[in-house]
Structure formats: C-alpha cells, structure tokens
Amino acid sequence: MKIKLIPKNEQDLSKVFIFLLPLVVVLSALLNFLKEVFRSFANVLPGNQILNYGLLDKISNQVTYNFLFSFTLVVTVVYLLSKSLGRTIIIFPIFFLTGLGVIGVEFVDVVIGFVSPNLLLDLGNSSVLLLLKTLIVGAFLGLILLNVLAKKEPSIFLSSQFLVGAVIFYLISLLVYRSDFVVMSDNFYVNAVYLSTHIYVGCSFVFLAILYFLITKGLQATLFSKTLGGISFWGYLFLLPWTGFKYFYGTTLPDWIENVSIYLSLSLIIPLLALIVNYSKTVITKENKDPIFSVLISFAFVVFGFTNVLQVISSISNVTPIVSLTNFEYSVRYGYMYSLILILIPFVYHLVPKIYGREFIYGRLETFNAYLMGMSVVLGLSLNALIGINSGFAWNAGANAGNPTIYGEGFLITWSLISTPYTFNLFLSLLFLLSTFLFTLSTLKAIIGGAVTESETVSEVSGGTYE
Amino acid sequence: MSELLAKVAEILGAPETLVQRSAEARAEASGNTVDEILQSWAGGETIAASAPEVKEEVAVVEEAPVEEVAVVEEEAPVEEVKEEVAVVEEAVEQVFEEESVELKNESSLAFITGVIGVAIFTYFFAFAIPKNQSQDLVAESLNNEIEVSQEVLKGAQVYNELNCQSCHTQNVRLLIPDSQNGKILKNRFADEAIIKNTGLLRLGPDLSTSATREPTNNKSWLSRYLKDSASVRDEIPHPNYDFLTSTDLDYLLTYLLSLGEVNE
Numbered sequence: 070m071k072i073k074l075i076p077k078n079e080q081d082l083s084k085v086f087i088f089l090l091p092l093v094v095v096l097s098a099l100l101n102f103l104k105e106v107f108r109s110f111a112n113v114l115p116g117n118q119i120l121n122y123g124l125l126d127k128i129s130n131q132v133t134y135n136f137l138f139s140f141t142l143v144v145t146v147v148y149l150l151s152k153s154l155g156r157t158i159i160i161f162p163i164f165f166l167t168g169l170g171v172i173g174v175e176f177v178d179v180v181i182g183f184v185s186p187n188l189l190l191d192l193g194n195s196s197v198l199l200l201l202k203t204l205i206v207g208a209f210l211g212l213i214l215l216n217v218l219a220k221k222e223p224s225i226f227l228s229s230q231f232l233v234g235a236v237i238f239y240l241i242s243l244l245v246y247r248s249d250f251v252v253m254s255d256n257f258y259v260n261a262v263y264l265s266t267h268i269y270v271g272c273s274f275v276f277l278a279i280l281y282f283l284i285t286k287g288l289q290a291t292l293f294s295k296t297l298g299g300i301s302f303w304g305y306l307f308l309l310p311w312t313g314f315k316y317f318y319g320t321t322l323p324d325w326i327e328n329v330s331i332y333l334s335l336s337l338i339i340p341l342l343a344l345i346v347n348y349s350k351t352v353i354t355k356e357n358k359d360p361i362f363s364v365l366i367s368f369a370f371v372v373f374g375f376t377n378v379l380q381v382i383s384s385i386s387n388v389t390p391i392v393s394l395t396n397f398e399y400s401v402r403y404g405y406m407y408s409l410i411l412i413l414i415p416f417v418y419h420l421v422p423k424i425y426g427r428e429f430i431y432g433r434l435e436t437f438n439a440y441l442m443g444m445s446v447v448l449g450l451s452l453n454a455l456i457g458i459n460s461g462f463a464w465n466a467g468a469n470a471g472n473p474t475i476y477g478e479g480f481l482i483t484w485s486l487i488s489t490p491y492t493f494n495l496f497l498s499l500l501f502l503l504s505t506f507l508f509t510l511s512t513l514k515a516i517i518g519g520a521v522t523e524s525e526t527v528s529e530v531s532g533g534t535y536e
Numbered sequence: 537m538s539e540l541l542a543k544v545a546e547i548l549g550a551p552e553t554l555v556q557r558s559a560e561a562r563a564e565a566s567g568n569t570v571d572e573i574l575q576s577w578a579g580g581e582t583i584a585a586s587a588p589e590v591k592e593e594v595a596v597v598e599e600a601p602v603e604e605v606a607v608v609e610e611e612a613p614v615e616e617v618k619e620e621v622a623v624v625e626e627a628v629e630q631v632f633e634e635e636s637v638e639l640k641n642e643s644s645l646a647f648i649t650g651v652i653g654v655a656i657f658t659y660f661f662a663f664a665i666p667k668n669q670s671q672d673l674v675a676e677s678l679n680n681e682i683e684v685s686q687e688v689l690k691g692a693q694v695y696n697e698l699n700c701q702s703c704h705t706q707n708v709r710l711l712i713p714d715s716q717n718g719k720i721l722k723n724r725f726a727d728e729a730i731i732k733n734t735g736l737l738r739l740g741p742d743l744s745t746s747a748t749r750e751p752t753n754n755k756s757w758l759s760r761y762l763k764d765s766a767s768v769r770d771e772i773p774h775p776n777y778d779f780l781t782s783t784d785l786d787y788l789l790t791y792l793l794s795l796g797e798v799n800e
Contacts, residue, residue: 107775108773109773110773111765111773111774111775111776112764112765112766112770112773112774112775112776113766113773116775116776116777116778116779117779118779121698121775121777121779122699122702122703122775123697123698123699123700123702123775124698124699126699126702127699127702186697187697214648217644217647217648218644218645218648220644223641223642224641224642225642225644225647230647230651233647233648233651234651237651237652237655238655241655241658241659244659245659245663248663248667249728250728250731250732251671251731252670252671252674252726252731253726253731253734254667254670255667255670255671255731256731256732256734256736257736258663258666258667258670259667260736262662262663265662266658303650303654306651306654307654307658310658310662311658311662314662317736319707320707320734321670323666323669323670326662326666394705394707394735394736394737394738395737395738396737396739398737399737460738460739464738480740480741480772481771481772484771484772488772
C-alpha cells in the first residue's frame with residue numbers, strides 16, 4: 070500500500086482521504102459519546118475546563134457538523150466530480166491545495182477549541198479564521214464551477230448537481246455565520262438559516278450525491294428517471310433552507326417567516342416522493358446482488374426518509390408549538406448528519422477495491438456492524454423525537470394547568486419523562502462509537518490485507534463522442 | 537433509390553431525410569454504399585454488427601448516461617467505450633437514441649445560474665431582508681435599549697462561554713409569545729452574549745425569570761449549586777463549575793440574579 074503525500078491526481082488524493090475518513094468518523098462519534106456521558110453524569114464526574122458538557126457540546130458540534138462535514142464534502146467532490154463530468158479535474162494542484170485548505174481551517178477550529186476553549190468559533194463570529202474559511206470555501210466553489218463549465222458529458226450527472234448545491238449552501242452558511250447579533254430575533258434568524266443551509270442542505274446534498282452514485286454505479290442499476298432526480302434536487306434546494314424557522318415557533322421571529330417555513334416544510338413531501346420512487350425503481354434493476362452492500366445503502370436511505378418525515382410531521386399545526394425549541398429538532402439535524410455517515414460506509418467499502426486495488430469481502434463483522442450502526446442510529450433519532458414530544462407536552466400541559474414546569478418548579482415532572490430516553494441515548498451513542506471502530510477496522514483490514522484486485526484508473530473521455 | 541428510401545422510411549416510420557442521413561453515416565462507417573445499406577434495412581438485415589450486440593450497447597448508454605461512460609475502469613478502457621458508442625450509430629433506431637441523448641444536453645451555465653439564483657434568493661429573502669427589517673422595527677420603537685451593568689455583561693459572557701444556553705432557554709412562549717411581550721423592543725444593541733444566551737433548546741428549566749423564583753434567587757444557594765450541584769439537589773444532573781475562578785463565578789452569579797429584569 071502506497072500513499073503519496075503530494076498526490077498527482079484525484080485518484081491519489083482519494084487514497085489519502087479514504088484512509089483517513091473512518092478515523093474522522095470515529096473522532097466525531099467519540100466526542101459525541103463523551104458529550105452524552107458528561108450530560109447524563111454531569112454531577113458525578115469530575116469536570117474541568119475541557120471535560121464539561123458545555124464545551125464538549127461545542128467541540129462535538131464543531132467536529133461533526135464542520136470538520137467531518139467538510140472532510141466528507143471534499144472527499145466526495147474529489148472522487149465523484151471527475152467521474153460524473155467525464156474529465157480529469159482541471160488545475161488539479163490548486164484544487165488539491167484548496168480542498169486541503171477547507172479541511173485544514175475546520176480542523177484548526179477544533180484544535181483551538183481544545184487549546185483555548187474561549188476562542189472556539191461560534192455564530193456571530195467575525196474573526197480572521199472565519200474570513201479565511203469563507204474565502205477558501207469560495208475558492209473551492211469557484212474551482213468546482215470551473216470544472217462543471219468544462220464538463221465533457223452532455224448532461225450533468227445528479228451527483229455533481231448535488232455537490233454543487235452543497236458547496237454553494239456551505240458558503241452561504243459561512244456568510245450567515247459572520248452575521249452580527251443586534252436584536253433578540255437575530256439569534257433565531259442566524260441559527261435557523263445556518264442550521265438549514267449548513268446542516269439540512271449541506272449534509273443531505275452530500276448524502277444524495279453519494280446515494281445516486283452508489284445506486285447506479287455501486288449497485289450497477291439503471292437510473293429510473295433523471296427528471297425525478299431533478300425534481301428532488303430543485304425541490305430540496307428551494308425548500309430545505311426555509312425549514313429551520315418552524316423550530317423557533319413562538320419566539321421573536323415574525324409570524325410570517327414561521328408560517329412560510331411550516332408550509333414549505335410540508336411541501337418537502339414532493340421531493341421526498343420523487344426520491345423514493347426514483348430510488349425504489351432504480352434499485353429493482355440492480356445487478357450487484359451483495360446483500361450487505363444493499364442493506365447499508367437502504368439503512369442510510371431509510372434514515373434520510375425518516376428525517377424528512379419528521380420535518381413534515383413537525384409542520385402540522387398542532388405539533389409545531391409542542392416540538393419547537395425541543396430535542397425534536399435534534400433528531401432532524403442528527404438525521405441528516407447520520408444518513409450521511411451511514412452512506413459513507415458503503416461508499417468507502419465500494420472505493421477500497423477501486424482506489425487501493427484490494428478486494429473487499431463482506432464478512433460476518435461487516436454484516437453485524439451494518440445492523441448495529443443502522444439500528445443505533447434509527448433508535449437514537451426516535452428517542453430524540455420522543456424526548457422532544459414528551460418535554461413539549463409536559464411544558465404545555467404545565468403551562469395550561471397554571472403550573473409553569475418550564476420555569477423549574479415542576480421540572481421534576483418533565484425530567485421523569487425524559488431522563489430514561491436520555492440514558493438510552495447514552496447507551497446508543499456507545500453502540501454507535503463501537504460501530505465506527507468496527508467500520509475503521511473493516512476498512513483497514515481490507516486496505517492492508519485484502520486480496521489484490523484490479524484498481525480504477527483515471528482517464529479522460531472525449532466529449533466529442535456524444536456530439 | 538428514392539423508392540427504396542421511401543420504402544425504408546415507411547418501414548422504420550421515420551422521415552426520409554433522417555433515414556438518408558443515417559444510411560450515409562452508416563455507409564461511411566462500414567465501407568458499403570448507401571444503396572446496400574438501404575437494401576439491407578429494407579430486407580431487415582444488418583451488415584456489420586449483429587443486432588443483439590447493438591441492443592446491448594444501446595442499453596449501456598441508456599442505463600447510466602454519464603456514470604457508465606465516465607467511470608473508466610481498467611476492464612473497460614476509454615477506447616472501448618468510444619467504440620461502443622460508435623456501434624450505436626449502426627441502425628436508424630440508434631440514431632434516434634443518439635438524437636435523444638443530444639436533446640438532453642444540459643447547459644452547465646444554465647444549471648450554475650439556477651443554483652446560484654436559488655442560493656441568492658434564499659440568502660436575501662429568508663435571511664438578510666427580514667433580519668434588517670427586524671432591526672429597523674426595533675430601532676424605530678421607543679424604549680428599545682437595555683441598560684445593564686458591566687458585571688452583568690461579564691457574567692453573560694461567562695454564561696455564554698460555558699454554553700449554558702445549550703440546555704437552558706430564556707424565552708417565554710405560548711401563554712405570552714415573545715413577539716408580543718415587548719422583549720423584542722427592549723434589546724436593541726444589547727451585548728451579543730445577552731442575545732445568544734436566549735438559547736435554542738429547552739432541555740433544562742427556562743431561566744428568563746430565574747432571579748424572581750425560589751431558590752434560584754438566593755445567592756448562596758445558587759453559588760453552592762453551581763460549584764457542587766449534587767450537594768443541594770441531586771435528582772437532576774447538572775454540571776459542576778468548580779473550575780471557575782472566584783471572579784468569574786461572581787460575575788456569573790450577578791448575571792443569573794439579574795434575570796427577570798434584563799429580559800422582561
């Protein structure tokens with residue numbers, strides 16, 4: 070196994086990234102687990118400036134939603150962009166450095182969080198590091214657009230479309246990040262738009278880019294309809310950025326924006342249906358009969374679909390006031406993020422033979438891990454939704470009965486309803502951590518000890534063939 | 537030849553001009569004359585490649601228009617892919633397929649413009665414009681600023697750095713929506729930390745009236761609770777902030793004891 074420090078093309082670069090990706094996933098899962106531990110046992114465990122729930126929550130979010138997200142985005146762009154545009158990446162050295170820069174600045178943010186917790190970037194920040202981050206992501210977007218303009222295929226494959234959408238909204242989210250907080254409602258504006266553009270659009274679009282690649286190339290199936298793919302792309306692109314406001318129902322946000330958010334969230338059913346039909350009809354024609362590979366993709370798809378359903382449910386007029394400002398929203402943001410993490414597993418397994426020329430065999434370990442990870446994610450999302458509904462009900466019921474549990478007097482009632490799901494959540498985060506270790510193990514085992522097989526080479530296909 | 541052409545066009549159900557063009561292309565590729573090609577089509581025969589082979593290649597192009605061609609593996613080098621596409625041109629049906637592929641040609645520029653358009657639209661209409669409107673609304677209102685001491689502001693910053701807002705909100709809702717209770721009018725140019733401290737997730741109790749209630753309005757109780765929560769209330773886990781300096785703890789206490797005044 071040879072890994073070049075200075076890669077010459079996207080294939081070499083993918084080699085480095087595929088090796089590191091499982092480790093980044095483990096880091097994210099580890100911090101998430103630590104965060105859960107320090108929440109459930111906050112008054113038992115000895116705390117310090119680093120090991121306390123508040124900071125771990127910040128760092129865990131930074132690692133998961135920024136570092137892991139940017140890493141995944143760059144890996145996916147590096148591998149998929151050239152494949153779906155039918156050409157090698159133009160001005161690769163600059164592309165390589167920019168991609169590295171995107172990951173690098175997000176990583177620096179994580180390091181700062183550990184070294185100097187007070188300097189960890191949060192919303193409303195206008196530091197030099199954030200400016201640098203914005204400029205680098207802008208440059209990365211520019212290079213991607215340049216490649217798309219220079220495409221050699223007649224059509225733009227869906228994976229590329231979703232990747233372009235993800236990077237553009239990543240940039241928008243960074244612009245939102247820099248906004249100042251002047252009046253009370255700014256807190257909700259900035260957070261709602263950042264949440265929707267960065268996590269909802271960003272994570273789901275990278276997920277969908279990988280999904281479309283895996284169900285056609287990975288499963289060797291025939292894409293059912295490009296039109297349905299287009300409906301899901303434009304539908305999600307237009308609707309998702311507006312869906313975050315409804316979780317701040319009843320706050321200082323104006324009513325009109327909450328209502329628009331509710332209606333547009335309900336409309337998510339359209340791109341979701343288009344996606345479900347396209348996925349089901351495409352998967353039927355698959356020629357790759359490996360059951361575990363299909364199961365892994367299915368789990369990721371189910372989690373993504375479930376998350377969209379949660380978005381729609383939380384838009385129902387009777388439900389919105391209950392679930393706003395509760396853990397219910399967490400199940401949605403986790404849903405988008407975890408569907409991305411889940412799809413990374415078959416993606417990495419699929420790429421090991423292509424990039425490293427090593428055969429990947431789905432053994433008992435991989436089968437066990439597929440179900441372990443899938444179940445822990447699905448249960449975790451369900452528990453967060455349950456916590457959100459329970460606490461929302463308790464606060465509303467308390468308020469209606471004249472006993473404002475929301476202020477703390479009757480908080481024990483609320484806590485009795487949500488403490489058990491929280492404990493389960495801690496257990497599930499442990500299982501998730503374990504499954505990320507197993508994922509890393511499987512990947513390393515295949516890279517180091519897998520039987521030699523034919524790997525993929527990068528060649529440019531002349532666009533003239535189709536013209 | 538025109539009779540033959542008409543016959544073939546009738547058999548294939550295609551315009552004569554298209555059939556003529558296809559036959560010419562085919563003739564050039566195979567080295568036969570146009571007449572021979574037309575005769576073979578009229579008789580339903582193929583000249584160079586066998587029909588099933590052609591069908592298969594067409595299926596490849598239809599199945600995954602971009603990926604299958606773009607992902608070039610060692611087993612299927614680029615030249616082969618080109619050859620496969622060339623074979624597609626061997627029959628009139630394939631010409632139709634080719635034309636349909638050509639019709640689906642997507643403009644990168646149009647796509648990029650569309651996506652950037654949606655992004656700019658979202659940024660301005662979901663964020664920049666309503667955010668500025670809210671600020672203008674507050675600026676035009678009376679009594680729109682808050683006055684807090686430096687100690688309270690420092691305490692708000694300690695609260696923010698400890699990320700207390702990840703569990704506690706400072707919002708009232710439902711019974712009296714925040715947008716009606718005057719809060720929005722009283723926080724113009726408030727310190728950033730004070731605004732951020734309103735929180736987004738209601739896990740623990742809401743603290744907007746913390747200083748007006750028992751026992752959180754008691755400084756010594758609150759101090760003990762923050763340093764060692766289990767010593768005064770162990771039913772609900774709460775982090776211990778015994779690592780805070782005494783100055784920071786004092787600032788934090790001052791801030792917490794001001795809640796109920798600052799935000800109301």
